[in-house]
């Protein structure tokens with residue numbers, strides 16, 4: 258179902274009115290974790306003004322350590338929904354457990370399946386039964402055909418609204434958090450009609466590498482860019498060291514708009 262043979266034209270996915278794919282760019286921005294309401298409002302206002310059309314934030318965080326901040330759960334979902342409504346931005350948030358799909362679907366416009374859960378088949382089956390569009394991130398050690406098979410799990414349950422995300426794979430050099438596989442974008446476009454976005458934040462883990470990788474992703478044909486933004490990275494509950502400041506996102510968004518006009 259994900260293949261070009263099944264569907265030769267690029268799919269356009271509608272996320273509560275924001276289109277992604279077939280020439281429409283999904284500009285997703287926001288902090289790694291949903292934090293307090295005022296801070297979320299400030300960040301959302303700023304990224305929307307810069308041109309982001311979808312707001313992100315995790316209320317359920319898949320953390321390496323069980324002792325690290327795990328997210329605000331339902332309280333976070335409520336904040337995210339309210340912030341999205343306040344600024345007219347559909348919201349994207351991660352769902353980490355099949356038992357949470359129903360709850361997260363009540364609050365979110367788009368469900369994220371994170372890299373660590375790409376092959377959680379019970380979760381894929383459950384989001385496949387949901388009516389919400391899904392942002393499916395490539396696992397850090399997954400091949401492109403693994404990723405497409407995971408999309409197939411969702412599509413085969415009747416949910417056709419899947420957007421894929423290249424967020425870097427494990428590399429041998431710790432100079433970047435992951436290895437940004439920019440070629441994945443045209444490779445996937447050659448195999449599938451599903452939109453593909455890039456996430457240079459998790460791919461590189463370094464703010465100064467985010468703009469060049471975001472631009473490279475767009476130049477390679479990406480249908481959108483996912484960037485983590487925080488107004489006070491030192492205080493962020495997760496992924497602070499890779500966050501762009503709102504003013505850095507504004508600069509990047511204007512460069513991305515310029516490039517998109519040329520493409």
Ligand code: PEP
Pocket residue numbers: 289315319370371372373394424456459
């Ligand atoms: C995230 O989006 O904050 C996240 C945890 O991403 P990934 O699953 O790509 O690591």
Ligand code: MN
Pocket residue numbers: 289290459485495496
């Ligand atoms: Mn993150």
